[in-house]
Amino acid sequence: MTFKIGLLGFGVVGTGTAKILLDPFGRHPVLKEITIGRVGVRSLDKPREIELSPQLLTTDLESIVTDPEIDIIVELLGGLEPARSLILQAIASGKHVVTANKAVIARFGDEIYAKASEKGVYVLLEAAVGGGIPVIKPLKQSLGANRISSIMGIVNGTTNYILTEMSQKGADFSEVLAKAQELGYAEADPTADVDGFDAADKIAILASLGFGGRVKREDVYCEGIRQVSAVDIAYADRLGFVIKLLAIAKDTVKEDSDTLELRVHPTLVPKTHPLANANGVYNAILVEGEPLGQVMFYGPGAGSGPTASAVVSDVMNIVGILKSSGKTKELDPLLSCIHQHYCQIAPMESLSTRFYARFLCRDVPGVIGHLGMAFGDHGVSLESVVQIGIRGDLAEIVVVTHDVREGNFRNALAAIESLEAIDSIPSILRVL
Numbered sequence: 462m463t464f465k466i467g468l469l470g471f472g473v474v475g476t477g478t479a480k481i482l483l484d485p486f487g488r489h490p491v492l493k494e495i496t497i498g499r500v501g502v503r504s505l506d507k508p509r510e511i512e513l514s515p516q517l518l519t520t521d522l523e524s525i526v527t528d529p530e531i532d533i534i535v536e537l538l539g540g541l542e543p544a545r546s547l548i549l550q551a552i553a554s555g556k557h558v559v560t561a562n563k564a565v566i567a568r569f570g571d572e573i574y575a576k577a578s579e580k581g582v583y584v585l586l587e588a589a590v591g592g593g594i595p596v597i598k599p600l601k602q603s604l605g606a607n608r609i610s611s612i613m614g615i616v617n618g619t620t621n622y623i624l625t626e627m628s629q630k631g632a633d634f635s636e637v638l639a640k641a642q643e644l645g646y647a648e649a650d651p652t653a654d655v656d657g658f659d660a661a662d663k664i665a666i667l668a669s670l671g672f673g674g675r676v677k678r679e680d681v682y683c684e685g686i687r688q689v690s691a692v693d694i695a696y697a698d699r700l701g702f703v704i705k706l707l708a709i710a711k712d713t714v715k716e717d718s719d720t721l722e723l724r725v726h727p728t729l730v731p732k733t734h735p736l737a738n739a740n741g742v743y744n745a746i747l748v749e750g751e752p753l754g755q756v757m758f759y760g761p762g763a764g765s766g767p768t769a770s771a772v773v774s775d776v777m778n779i780v781g782i783l784k785s786s787g788k789t790k791e792l793d794p795l796l797s798c799i800h801q802h803y804c805q806i807a808p809m810e811s812l813s814t815r816f817y818a819r820f821l822c823r824d825v826p827g828v829i830g831h832l833g834m835a836f837g838d839h840g841v842s843l844e845s846v847v848q849i850g851i852r853g854d855l856a857e858i859v860v861v862t863h864d865v866r867e868g869n870f871r872n873a874l875a876a877i878e879s880l881e882a883i884d885s886i887p888s889i890l891r892v893l
């Protein structure tokens with residue numbers, strides 16, 4: 462029996478996917494039954510790493526998603542449109558879909574999964590989060606017996622690569638970003654990586670799987686890494702931390718309400734924490750549940766081969782189902798997505814966390830006392846105050862707070878900004 466896939470996109474991940482499918486020797490035997498039926502691209506003239514028969518390539522992507530010969534559509538275009546419309550058209554034509562497109566799923570997952578359930582087809586997305594790391598299927602299946610309390614991790618390879626190179630080699634931000642693009646890690650528009658949007662898409666998807674409700678993408682609080690400077694990386698290092706872009710989804714049961722913290726931001730992570738040692742393009746996702754406790758998923762979070770590994774494993778899962786149960790419309794609830802309600806998200810002001818803040822102060826007597834008083838007045842207690850040095854004619858003071866409600870911390874900062882001794886507050890970062 463042969464199963465035909467229609468590949469939408471033949472870039473970094475599309476090429477990696479074709480490489481695996483065209484070289485099945487030594488891999489799972491089911492791969493020998495999968496062939497590439499058609500390939501959709503934007504430009505027919507572009508030089509390609511893999512030579513495909515010219516009849517396979519087309520710029521008419523609609524003709525692929527409606528082709529009766531195709532069993533599975535593999536969407537590797539990126540971007541919102543035409544990806545969303547083509548996925549919906551593929552579903553309407555009764556085709557199963559595999560996608561790596563977290564941007565589309567995080568925004569239109571409810572629409573896509575509702576249509577997929579109606580049509581009795583699967584939409585699988587292992588490659589969309591953590592690249593090659595198996596994390597979607599484990600959350601759906603292997604961890605299904607657990608009550609998940611938190612999902613926290615490094616889910617963007619590009620920014621982790623940038624932060625690692627900045628901290629280990631003192632490299633320059635824009636040079637490292639260009640290298641990440643060259644290596645095929647970054648999105649077509651790398652703003653999505655650098656400003657945290659890609660990580661926010663991914664944590665929205667993970668939260669929805671882990672906490673059993675839909676998540677509105679716009680509810681994810683999101684800060685990227687643009688404001689992380691070499692100065693803060695060096696201070697963090699001296700204080701025993703590394704700076705990582707963390708994506709966090711945490712169940713916070715308070716009194717009678719059960720809400721979810723959902724946020725992406727650069728974070729000072731203690732060097733002893735398991736997430737601190739995920740470097741370069743590697744991602745790490747720490748899941749906590751009852752009764753299991755903690756489990757960490759670690760591996761390459763982006764790149765052609767690793768991401769293609771996840772894409773092809775989804776294709777194989779669908780082929781396995783088609784082979785064993787035929788074209789039944791009854792979906793396996795452990796592979797499909799059936800959420801109906803939305804998770805309730807906690808407002809940022811109500812969250813409690815530690816903060817790191819760097820102040821530039823006029824070197825007047827008692828400045829540390831003024832700072833301490835302003836924090837104290839707003840219920841913020843300090844874990845450490847380090848007056849590190851002089852920058853020009855300004856004194857540089859770094860503080861780390863104890864756990865504090867975000868709202869109280871912001872109020873304290875507003876008061877501090879108006880102090881005569883304060884010149885500026887160049888950085889504020891959260892601490893794990």
Ligand SMILES: NC(=O)C1=CN([C@@H]2O[C@H](COP(=O)(O)OP(=O)(O)OC[C@H]3O[C@@H](n4cnc5c(N)ncnc54)[C@H](OP(=O)(O)O)[C@@H]3O)[C@@H](O)[C@H]2O)C=CC1
Pocket residue numbers: 469470471472473474475501502503504505507520522536537538539540542543561562563588589592645646647648649762763764765768
């Ligand atoms: N790169 C990575 O490491 C990872 C990527 N992903 C996701 O995988 C998906 C693909 O990413 P990647 O392979 O890096 O992207 P690329 O930009 O390398 O490839 C995109 C492919 O899609 C084709 N394409 C894009 N828009 C259109 C259009 N409107 N009509 C026809 N063809 C189009 C391009 O055609 P042409 O070649 O003619 O330009 C190209 O072949 C994205 O959703 C991304 O987020 C997920 C995990 C990791």
Ligand SMILES: N[C@@H](CC=O)C(=O)O
Pocket residue numbers: 589590591592616617618619620646647648654659762763764
């Ligand atoms: N641009 C993304 C690619 C994988 O999802 C990243 O850098 O992680």
Ligand code: NA
Pocket residue numbers: 587588589590591592593594595596597771
């Ligand atoms: Na994955």
